[in-house]
Amino acid sequence: MMNLVPDEELTEVGDLARSIGAELLAPAARDAERAGAVPDDVWRKLFETGLAVPVPEEHGGGGVPDPMTMLTVVENLAHGDPAIALAAYWNGAGALLLAEHGSTEQHQHLAALATQPERRTAVALHEGFGRGAAELATTVQVDGDHLRLVGTKRAVPFASDAELVLVVATDPDAGALRVVVVPAGAAGVTVVPDSGRLALDAVRAADVDFDVELPASALLGGAEAPADVEVLVQRLRLWAAAAALGTAQRAIEYAAEYATGRIAFGQPIGAFQGVSFPLAEASMRIEAARLELVGAVLALDERPATEHDDLVSLAASYAYGVGTQSTRDAVQTLGGHGFIKDHPVELWYRSAAAMAALDTDPARAPFSARL
Amino acid sequence: MYSQTLSKPLQDYSRQLREWSASECRPYARQADIDKRRPDNWREILDTAPIPLGRADVPEPDTVPTFEEGHWVSHFAFYENINYGDVWVHPTLGNGGIGHLVVQAMGTPAQIEKWYDDVFVAQRGDTGFALTEPGFGSDTSQVSTTAVQDGDSWVINGTKMYCTGGAFADYVVVFATIDKSNGARGINAFIVPRGTPGFTVAKENEDKLGIRSWTTSELVFTDCAVPLENRLGWSAEGGDAQVGKGQGGALSALAWNRPNMAAMAIGLAQASIDTVTPILRGQRAGFTPQRWAAVELDLEAMNAALERGRRLGYLAQTTVDQGAPSRTLSAASKGYVPETVERVIRHCMQLLGPEGASKELLLEKWYRDCKIIDIFEGSGQVQRIVVGRSLLGRLAG
Numbered sequence: 001m002m003n004l005v006p007d008e009e010l011t012e013v014g015d016l017a018r019s020i021g022a023e024l025l026a027p028a029a030r031d032a033e034r035a036g037a038v039p040d041d042v043w044r045k046l047f048e049t050g051l052a053v054p055v056p057e058e059h060g061g062g063g064v065p066d067p068m069t070m071l072t073v074v075e076n077l078a079h080g081d082p083a084i085a086l087a088a089y090w091n092g093a094g095a096l097l098l099a100e101h102g103s104t105e106q107h108q109h110l111a112a113l114a115t116q117p118e119r120r121t122a123v124a125l126h127e128g129f130g131r132g133a134a135e136l137a138t139t140v141q142v143d144g145d146h147l148r149l150v151g152t153k154r155a156v157p158f159a160s161d162a163e164l165v166l167v168v169a170t171d172p173d174a175g176a177l178r179v180v181v182v183p184a185g186a187a188g189v190t191v192v193p194d195s196g197r198l199a200l201d202a203v204r205a206a207d208v209d210f211d212v213e214l215p216a217s218a219l220l221g222g223a224e225a226p227a228d229v230e231v232l233v234q235r236l237r238l239w240a241a242a243a244a245l246g247t248a249q250r251a252i253e254y255a256a257e258y259a260t261g262r263i264a265f266g267q268p269i270g271a272f273q274g275v276s277f278p279l280a281e282a283s284m285r286i287e288a289a290r291l292e293l294v295g296a297v298l299a300l301d302e303r304p305a306t307e308h309d310d311l312v313s314l315a316a317s318y319a320y321g322v323g324t325q326s327t328r329d330a331v332q333t334l335g336g337h338g339f340i341k342d343h344p345v346e347l348w349y350r351s352a353a354a355m356a357a358l359d360t361d362p363a364r365a366p367f368s369a370r371l
Numbered sequence: 372m373y374s375q376t377l378s379k380p381l382q383d384y385s386r387q388l389r390e391w392s393a394s395e396c397r398p399y400a401r402q403a404d405i406d407k408r409r410p411d412n413w414r415e416i417l418d419t420a421p422i423p424l425g426r427a428d429v430p431e432p433d434t435v436p437t438f439e440e441g442h443w444v445s446h447f448a449f450y451e452n453i454n455y456g457d458v459w460v461h462p463t464l465g466n467g468g469i470g471h472l473v474v475q476a477m478g479t480p481a482q483i484e485k486w487y488d489d490v491f492v493a494q495r496g497d498t499g500f501a502l503t504e505p506g507f508g509s510d511t512s513q514v515s516t517t518a519v520q521d522g523d524s525w526v527i528n529g530t531k532m533y534c535t536g537g538a539f540a541d542y543v544v545v546f547a548t549i550d551k552s553n554g555a556r557g558i559n560a561f562i563v564p565r566g567t568p569g570f571t572v573a574k575e576n577e578d579k580l581g582i583r584s585w586t587t588s589e590l591v592f593t594d595c596a597v598p599l600e601n602r603l604g605w606s607a608e609g610g611d612a613q614v615g616k617g618q619g620g621a622l623s624a625l626a627w628n629r630p631n632m633a634a635m636a637i638g639l640a641q642a643s644i645d646t647v648t649p650i651l652r653g654q655r656a657g658f659t660p661q662r663w664a665a666v667e668l669d670l671e672a673m674n675a676a677l678e679r680g681r682r683l684g685y686l687a688q689t690t691v692d693q694g695a696p697s698r699t700l701s702a703a704s705k706g707y708v709p710e711t712v713e714r715v716i717r718h719c720m721q722l723l724g725p726e727g728a729s730k731e732l733l734l735e736k737w738y739r740d741c742k743i744i745d746i747f748e749g750s751g752q753v754q755r756i757v758v759g760r761s762l763l764g765r766l767a768g
Contacts, residue, residue: 128657128724137657155725198720198728198735205725264510265768272768274752324717331580331742335508335750336533339580339743346580346742353717353738357728360721363662367669367718369676369711 004291006072013065014072020049021080021246029081029347032202038084047117051077052088054096059107061114064099067235067297074239075290078246082351083202086243090157090203093236094121097166097179101229103222106181109164122162124153124208125236130317130359132309133168133177133233140169140178142216145223149180149188149212155358159191159206166220167210168233177230179220180212188212198357199350231300234312237359238293238300241316244323244355245290251330251348252282258334258343275333282326289319310364317365320356327352375682377448381438385448387422392456393642395419397733400457403584404736407576413463424453427465427495441692443627447684450631454638457733458740459584461635468536469628469748470498470544470562477560477603486562490541499540501531501563501590509753511546512555516592518547523607524596525549525561530573530589533747537588538575541565544603545592560603569595581739625748626701627691630684633708636744637677637684639737640712643719644673646732651722666722673715680708699761706754709745716741 006014028042038046046052051073055061065073077085095113098106098121113119127137138151149169156165165182182189194206221227256279259270269275296315300308327349331338338345377385399410410416417426425435438445453461471491474482490496507513516529527547537543542564550557563570574589599607651666658666687700716738720727728735745751759767 126725128654128726129662129722130724131662135659194729196730197725198730198738207725264507264513272752274755320721328713328742332745332751335746336503339746341578341580349580349742350735350739353720353735354728356717357720357723358725360724361662362669362722363659363665365721366665367672367676367714369672369679369714 004294006068010069010072013069014076016049017051017073017076018079020046020051021077021085023080025077025080025084026344028084029344030341032081032084032087033199033347036201037204038087038202042084043088044117046084046088053092053113054099055110055114056099059099059110059114061095061099061110064096067239067300068294070235070239071242071293071297075242075246075249078243079250080246082243082247082348082355083200085246086200086240086355087157087202087204089239089243090123091120093123093239094162094164094166097123097220097229097232098164098181100232101179101220101227102181103217103220103225105217105222106220120158120162122156122158122165123236124156124159124165124167124210125233126154126156126358127152128154130313130361132313132361133230134170134309136168136170136177138167138169138210140167140171140180140219141173142171142219142223145216147180147214147216147218149182149210149214151210153208153210155197155203155205156208157203157205159194159204159208161204165189165208168229171226174226176226176228177233178226179229179233180214181218181220182210182212182214186212186214197354199347199354230305230308234300234308235297237312237316238296240355240359241319242290242293244319244352245286245293247348247352247355248282248286248323248326251327251345251352252279252286254343254345255279255330255333258337269333278329279333282322282329285322286326289315289322293319313361314364317360320352320360321365323352324356375685378439381440381445381448384422384436384438384445385452388420388424388449388452389455391420391422392453392460394456396453396456396460397642400459400733400736401730403457403459405583407583408586409459409463409584417463425449425464428463432465432495440689443630443688443691444685447630447634447688450634451638451641451681454635455642457584458582458635458639462536462585465495465497468498468500468540469625470500470540470542472625472628473500473544473560474498474562474603479604479606481606482562482600482603486542494541496541497536497539499534499537499543499588499590501534501537501543501545503533504530505532509750512558514546514548514558515551516545516547517551518549518559518561518602520549520599521596523599525599525602527561527563527569527592527595527597530591532589533577534588534590535747536586537590538572538586539565543570543590545590547592559605561597562601562603563592563595563597567595567597569593580742581736582743626698627688627696629701629705629748629754630687632744632748633680633684633704636709636712636741637680639741640673640677640715643716643734643737644670644677646734647719647723647727650726669718669722673718676711676715680704680711683707699758702749702754702757705749706751706758709741710751712741713738713745 050062054064167180171178188211190209192207216223219226292315330345423433474486518525548557573591577587684704687704690697
């Protein structure tokens, strides 16, 4: 039976994440950007909520949310601030990969990650334009008890801070997607000095070149039974895309509130359809994009793996498109007040575009000059 | 005869300007954005130009050449191609402000002689335009700055925002109401020279999303007295019935500059496409054939979108040059282009992936810059109202 309404538990988690976003993340957004890092006290409080580092209880954590809950959590934290939300998300994603697919040996890392907020992990996934997991060019090849990892990853969160970098790569011999657990400072890991980005500075992303030889046991899951990470990697893309929708939602809510109070031509500007319709369009599209992400999360379990790349790329590209369009419409609603830093909409405009540059598939989000 | 091809001399000028701005000016774009001002060595940079730029800072000022297409069409080409390098360049030429355009549109012959011909043309002074206030933008009838006659002076009180170059302009054209009960008809324009007692710069430069190299000032007028003859359209003895008055004057002065702002946006978008195209071609091996085909179609579609915007702008400015200016076309140009440009630059970033949003390239800067072009000098919504009124009359609003 179809049911598109989130259940009570999911709604509660979403509300909780949204209130944490509003009370903890939103007030710290400008500080995080200025410092290029999540402020320490904010990070610690976020860590204590249990939403930041998903580690199972048997490894000392607070439990791992199910995929749909993760989607809701990321969206609603990003409603507070996308940069801090994504910093927490990508750090947690490393723990999640270790927890879900790690070997017994690799699980040893989890207790520290679950209890020590200063610990960082990184997931190295993106490689330029948005492409499905099957097309990643970074390779891992296993030769006896060693492996060699070669490739370049773009915009790796916490590239210089993480003690473990979990690198997503294809194994051409096995014809499978793998994750290699690379310790910080391993020979052959080169973090490219980063000159900064349009937004999301708190994520502390940088490009990283890998030409690394490691024991084969560095494969996630271990040398004997390397994990099949395909579905989880696809989920990572969908969860990240949810942040674009949280940002978009917040931006249009802010713009709508502004339009309610700002008077021009004898009435609140929101009374003009030229102002209200773009916000209404954005609202409709955010709803549609959210359902598409939900649908894609479900489809990962229901559809054959050969279809995953396409459906994830489609859903993620649409969500990022909605994110950029909604935030530009929010800036436009505020007019001159939209492009000065006295209001946060310019931050969301930049953040949404920075997110969209991470994972938009050109084949699924063609340029369109509006007719 | 109908033609969509620029004359050879204008083409040559445009090409030289474009190549020069890209090679000599663009390298300073990042630092100008960080410093929030033009490069310190801007004069030396301008000295390298192989073509006249309309410089005001040299002993023998030159002008932007007017080609056979006319003044406004020539300027449209000028604005696109000088901004192809970056947005920091053209305000250094001394024509960044627009206050003089209001003088030209609303002034008496004596005022035009003094403030346009003498200060702006002969002395190449900077002029500012102060209309927007914290409490209003598009609805210019809400001017709350007041001007009260006191003997032989007008005494101005109020706060103005978003005045480009307002902090250092030789004079600012300030819009103030002399009679709030008379609504829009009570609004007049006053010339307030820099240094007038009571004229203070509350904030030299706003902290902005983009176009940071331009100074965007907040100005405060506190019991700021100017002579009676500084009221545009009036002398000390009274009004000149021949000249425009009130906010209408301000809007017509802005109208012909609007396509130039569209041209500026096109320059940024073309620069973005031209930046990503060779990078993408170099990465071609990383794309599946299907996806590479999509990339090539995108590049073609983005160039075509810019070409549409160019044609609209050239048409609007041709009507000005031919003496039958169309405010509708002017608005159409500025309504169509900036949003299209945003989409082009954003898509360029997405085609490159994370590199596209990196400060290694200027795409992220131009994406910040272009957003403002859709808001200043009449927002996209205002342009649509103007175009709508050509169809629906005053119903459109």
